[in-house]
Structure formats: structure tokens, C-alpha cells
Amino acid sequence: MGLQRVVRSCIVDAPIERVWAVLRDFNSHDQWHTVVAQSEIEDNKTSDRVGCVRNFTLGDGNHIREMLLSLSDKDHISTYTIIDATVPLMRYVATVTLKPVTDGNRTFWHWSSSFEAPPGMERELRDMVAHGVYEAGFANLKKYLALGQTASRQSSFARPLTTSAQAIEAPAIRLRDYGQPSEMRLETVSVLPPAAGEVRIRQTAIGVNYFDVYLRKGWIPEFLPLPGTPGMEAAGEVIDVGPDVTSLLPGDRVVYMCPMPGAYASVRNVPVSFITRIPAGVDEQTAAALLLKGVTADYLIRDLGHIRSGTRLLVHAAAGGVGQLVCAWAASMGAVVIGTVSTPDKARVARDHGCAHVIVTGNYQFSQAVQSICGGVDVLIDGLGNAARDDNFASLARCGHWISLGQASGPLQDISPDWLVQKSLSFSRPVAFDYVATQDQLNERAARVWQALQTGVIKTPDIQKFALRDAALAHEKLESRTSVGSMVLLAS
Ligand SMILES: NC(=O)c1ccc[n+]([C@@H]2O[C@H](COP(=O)([O-])OP(=O)(O)OC[C@H]3O[C@@H](n4cnc5c(N)ncnc54)[C@H](OP(=O)(O)O)[C@@H]3O)[C@@H](O)[C@H]2O)c1
The missing domain is CATH 3.90.180.10 (Medium-chain alcohol dehydrogenases, catalytic domain)
Structure with missing residues (x-):
């Protein structure tokens, strides 16, 4: 069996960022390629994770499972291989490469592959890949990108892509x-x-x-x-x-x-x-x-809180927007999450989102409960502000980190270095946009x-x-x- 090669290329009338935004998504084909009826990434992986497997159901009823081998946002290249298929394409490895066309907002798209085919089927399979997959894919993607413009031109707020638009x-x-x-x-x-x-x-x-x-x-x-x-x-x-x-x-x-x-x-x-x-x-x-709120949870957990297994973490308003996300995310990393909420109903919600211990308090009294649960917390995420000031200080363990996120109860007053030094505390006042x-x-x-x-x-x-x-x-x-x-x- 000889190795078969298929190479096709085209120019797309759209900037490279735009074309790449579609092609880098290993799970996007059922949105734009008519040959693919359904596409699904297996095992809950994201579609840009090297190693993820996409499961195609083709329009003709065939199935193909392909694994992403590499993805470079810098070079606009991805490679993938068939690991399982009801069509006889063997040792199939394909590469998609984009290059910007320097004379304007256009993109050169190169699609190539090598594979083995059963004897007698070489030509049929080469034609199928070249025309049914690659050439058809070029035409379909061009149509898909153009549709975005047409659809919106027809919408009630529409205008052509020119600078003559109206207010x-x-x-x-x-x-x-x-x-x-x-x-x-x-x-x-x-x-x-x-x-x-x-x-x-x-x-x-x-x-x-x-x-x-x-x-x-x-x-x-x-x-x-x-x-x-x-x-x-x-x-x-x-x-x-x-x-x-x-x-x-x-x-x-x-x-x-x-x-x-x-x-x-x-x-x-x-x-x-x-x-x-x-x-x-x-x-x-x-x-x-x-x-x-998710970006906030992300920077709190990764960049500021350095949350890891065993971190004792206190989260106020644990059933709220940011609170739910921080609690669930930190709990998944093994942190001991303690939340405060103002009602028993909210306590149920907080537990549902990963709080191991919930303190119900409507008047910002929580430090005694915190001390008896864990002897003080390593990290405190505080969106409450001034009314919780003293109990926050009392809830922190030595060398703890007080992250003052917001001030729902009123602006936080008088946080002096001389006060913080009594427990070697650190204090942060972050803003998500930074x-x-x-x-x-x-x-x-x-x-x-x-x-x-x-x-x-x-x-x-x-x-x-x-x-x-x-x-x-x-x-x-x-x-x-x-x-x-x-x-x-x-x-x-
Ligand atoms: N710095 C940043 O980057 C950043 C980014 C996003 C959010 N934040 C801050 O994070 C906190 C949570 O924001 P969110 O949008 O997700 O809101 P939220 O937590 O959904 O709503 C606020 C919650 O705060 C609690 N709260 C306690 N005392 C309150 C009072 N006097 N008035 C009103 N609410 C009070 C309430 O929960 P209980 O009744 O259960 O106590 C309330 O449900 C806010 O302080 C916000 O400013 C900061």
C-alpha cells in the first residue's frame, strides 16, 4: 500500500484572524462544512486542547473520530489524525495552515494530508478527500463567513460594511x-x-x-x-x-x-x-x-489567593454571583471552603456550590464560628466592606491574606499597616479589569x-x-x- 497525498489551497476573502477563529475550533465543522452533520468533542475536553478527540457523524451516515495533534495560534497551524473511521482512510494525518495575504485582508489556506488506502480504492479516496472534503470545505467556509455579513445586513440594525453607516x-x-x-x-x-x-x-x-x-x-x-x-x-x-x-x-x-x-x-x-x-x-x-464574575473568580483563585489543596478559604456572600463561582472552583482544587450567607435558603445554595461549612449571619458576626471550624483562614475573599471589618480581621489566621473585593455594606475604613502587622497579614484591593x-x-x-x-x-x-x-x-x-x-x- 503506497502513501497517498492530497494537497489543496485557496484564498479566502477575509482576514487571517477571522478565518483562524473558525478553523482553530476543532468542533466547529458542523456549523460550516456541509459534509459534517454533527460534531462532538469527547470527554468534556475543550476543542483547542491538544489530544482532544472529535466525533463526526457525516451527512452520509459515516462516522470519523479524529484527534488534535497540534495547534499553534502563533503560526496558524493545526494537525490532526484519524483514530477510528467507518471510511477506509488509514494512517491519515492532515495539516491546516493559514498565511496572511499581504495585499489586503485576505488569507491563504493550505490543507494537506497523507494516508493509506486499500488497494484499488486509492483514486476514489484521494478524490473524496480532495473534492468532497477540502474543495467543498473551502467553498462552505467562504459561504459561512459571507453569511455572517449578509445576515446582519438584513437585520433591523443593518448596514453594509462601509464607513457610511448611520447612527x-x-x-x-x-x-x-x-x-x-x-x-x-x-x-x-x-x-x-x-x-x-x-x-x-x-x-x-x-x-x-x-x-x-x-x-x-x-x-x-x-x-x-x-x-x-x-x-x-x-x-x-x-x-x-x-x-x-x-x-x-x-x-x-x-x-x-x-x-x-x-x-x-x-x-x-x-x-x-x-x-x-x-x-x-x-x-x-x-x-x-x-x-x-468568572474572570474575577479565576484571578482570585489563581493569581491572588494561590488556592491549593487544604487552603482554608472564607468567602462572603457565598450564594451570590461571584461567591458561587469562587466556592465551587476553590472546592474543586481541594480548598476548605467556608461561606457566609444571610439566610438558611442561601446556605443550601452555598453548599450546593462547594461550601463545606456555611455560617448563616445577617449582621456580619462570623469570626467565632470561623475560629471554631478551622482556627482561622489563610485567605479571605471579602465583598462586604466596612460592616464586616473587625470580624474579618478576627477570622484571619497568622500570615493570612485579606482580599478586599468590594464593599456591599459600605466603604472599608482605616486599614493601617500597624493593624495588619499584628498577625503578619497581607491585604489586597484588586480590580478585575487590571x-x-x-x-x-x-x-x-x-x-x-x-x-x-x-x-x-x-x-x-x-x-x-x-x-x-x-x-x-x-x-x-x-x-x-x-x-x-x-x-x-x-x-x-
Ligand atoms: N474587585 C473586583 O474585581 C470585583 C469583581 C466582581 C465583584 N466584586 C465585588 O464582589 C462582591 C460580590 O459581587 P456580585 O456582583 O457577585 O454580587 P452578589 O454577591 O451577588 O450580591 C451581593 C451580596 O452581598 C451580600 N451583602 C452583605 N451585606 C450586604 C448589604 N449591606 N447590601 C447588599 N448586599 C449585601 C448579600 O449576600 P448575603 O445576604 O448572603 O450576605 C448579597 O446577596 C461585591 O462586593 C462586588 O463589588 C469585585
Whole structure:
């Protein structure tokens, strides 16, 4: 049996980042290649993990299992091999390589393979791979990329991909005075065409975060000058892109977290560097409920808390948005997780999300219980602020790390070095946006969040939903201490 070779190439009329975004996803073929009816990655692995196995059901009823052998985002190359198939392709190894075409936003795509075939079937199988798989794949992917543009051109907010786009009138929450939730009112605003480096997004789900409450109250006015629109994260569909944007196209499903507020809106322009794609299998509401809180859990556990097996960890508001994620993730790493909550119902939720010990307290009295459970904690994740200040100090073990995440009960007062030195404590005051300062960092942290979701390390969050116009009700709920899990506003 001789080794058969098939080599095909084409030019795609799209920038390399765009083509690679589809091809690097080892599980994307059933979305764009007509030969593949269904694609599934086995064993809950992510589709960019070398060694993962995809299981194809082809349109003609055949089955193929292929393993990813290598994936290079730097060189835009992936290789894979067939490990099992009902078609007689033996020792099949294929390589996909992309190169940018330097005369514009186009991409050279090279697809090659070698394999063995049973005697007499060489030509038939070479033709099948060359035409049925590779040539058809080129045509299908070009159609798929073009469809993204066409679909959005037909949508109600559509415009062609030119700089002559119009402003769009769309509903958004406006805050004209700091204060009560009722200060947030729905108005119609004009959203200009995206500037260089931006895309315009039709948002479907907007994540509500406790930080939005601080801004609404006017605690950090430099962050949200008036009149302004609150909100730091949302998910939706790109409807058009700014002049120099090549990595996203209309029709792409995206989610972002952005340090400039403005997310409580149905249409918004966002700089590309704050945006990441939503993977297949994650819906937009889950993405908006998870991104900022999941990224926060990721940096708390990995970068600041250095959580490992046996770490004694105290998490306040353990049934809340961030709380649920931190508890579940840290417990999966073997930490001894202690949570505080204000009601027995929330205690059940916290236990469900990995809390080994739950302290029910509505008035920030928890240090005695902490001391009797574990003699003091190594890491404290504190979103409560001033009312819990003294009990937090009393709950920490020697050399403990106090991570002051937020201040739901009011701004934290007087943390002096002379106080901390009594127990050799360290103190951190982090902000999530500093941990995703580049788009690569955002993509990397987001990928870990999606993977934790896919593998069941964290559960799909409990999501409470409100219409965009009811943003005030969502804030009332959040501040009433009756919410559980995450909240999203639905914009369309
Ligand atoms: N720095 C960062 O990077 C970062 C990022 C994300 C979030 N955060 C902070 O993390 C914390 C959690 O945020 P989240 O969005 O997930 O909110 P959340 O935990 O879902 O909601 C807040 C929870 O805080 C508890 N709480 C205690 N005292 C409260 C009070 N006086 N008023 C209102 N709530 C009170 C309540 O739980 P119980 O009733 O069970 O006590 C309440 O359900 C917040 O402090 C937020 O600012 C910081």
C-alpha cells in the first residue's frame, strides 16, 4: 500500500484572524462544512486542547473520530489524525495552515494530508478527500463567513460594511442623578457608527454586577460622569465593525467586560480589546452572567489567593454571583471552603456550590464560628466592606491574606499597616479589569471560565432575568440581599 497525498489551497476573502477563529475550533465543522452533520468533542475536553478527540457523524451516515495533534495560534497551524473511521482512510494525518495575504485582508489556506488506502480504492479516496472534503470545505467556509455579513445586513440594525453607516436610535438606561434605583430610566439614545478599533453590538443579555450599584450611588463619580449609562458587561451579536477592525465580523456572537460603563443598553459600541467570542454551546445569557464574575473568580483563585489543596478559604456572600463561582472552583482544587450567607435558603445554595461549612449571619458576626471550624483562614475573599471589618480581621489566621473585593455594606475604613502587622497579614484591593488588561489575557481567562463550565467545575449559574427597562428592579433585588446567583437584563 503506497502513501497517498492530497494537497489543496485557496484564498479566502477575509482576514487571517477571522478565518483562524473558525478553523482553530476543532468542533466547529458542523456549523460550516456541509459534509459534517454533527460534531462532538469527547470527554468534556475543550476543542483547542491538544489530544482532544472529535466525533463526526457525516451527512452520509459515516462516522470519523479524529484527534488534535497540534495547534499553534502563533503560526496558524493545526494537525490532526484519524483514530477510528467507518471510511477506509488509514494512517491519515492532515495539516491546516493559514498565511496572511499581504495585499489586503485576505488569507491563504493550505490543507494537506497523507494516508493509506486499500488497494484499488486509492483514486476514489484521494478524490473524496480532495473534492468532497477540502474543495467543498473551502467553498462552505467562504459561504459561512459571507453569511455572517449578509445576515446582519438584513437585520433591523443593518448596514453594509462601509464607513457610511448611520447612527442607530436604540433604548438605553440613563442616569441623570446619582441615588436610588429609580434614578435609572429608559431613554432612547443615538449610537454612532463604530469608530476605529470598535464594533457595534446588538446586545441581548447584560450582566448586572454589584459594582453597578456603587456607580449608581455616586461612590466613584469619575467612573460614571452624569448623565451616563451604567453596566460593565454584556453579550450579543456584532452588527457592524469600525474601519480597521479585522478580527470580528457582523454576525459574530460576542461577550465583553469593559472598564468604561455603558452596558445597560440594547446597542453599544465597544473597543475590540475588551471583547471575546462566545464559544458554541454557551448561550448569550450565560455568557453575560458569567464573564466578569468568572474572570474575577479565576484571578482570585489563581493569581491572588494561590488556592491549593487544604487552603482554608472564607468567602462572603457565598450564594451570590461571584461567591458561587469562587466556592465551587476553590472546592474543586481541594480548598476548605467556608461561606457566609444571610439566610438558611442561601446556605443550601452555598453548599450546593462547594461550601463545606456555611455560617448563616445577617449582621456580619462570623469570626467565632470561623475560629471554631478551622482556627482561622489563610485567605479571605471579602465583598462586604466596612460592616464586616473587625470580624474579618478576627477570622484571619497568622500570615493570612485579606482580599478586599468590594464593599456591599459600605466603604472599608482605616486599614493601617500597624493593624495588619499584628498577625503578619497581607491585604489586597484588586480590580478585575487590571487582570484582563490585554485581549490575550481576556481570552485566556475567559477560556478557563468556559472550560470550568464545560467540565462541571462550576455550574451554570442561577440567573435571575429582568427586562432592560426594569434595571431599577434588578438593583433593588441585589441590594435587598435576597438575590441568589447572577442577574441579567434582557435587551431584546
Ligand atoms: N474587585 C473586583 O474585581 C470585583 C469583581 C466582581 C465583584 N466584586 C465585588 O464582589 C462582591 C460580590 O459581587 P456580585 O456582583 O457577585 O454580587 P452578589 O454577591 O451577588 O450580591 C451581593 C451580596 O452581598 C451580600 N451583602 C452583605 N451585606 C450586604 C448589604 N449591606 N447590601 C447588599 N448586599 C449585601 C448579600 O449576600 P448575603 O445576604 O448572603 O450576605 C448579597 O446577596 C461585591 O462586593 C462586588 O463589588 C469585585
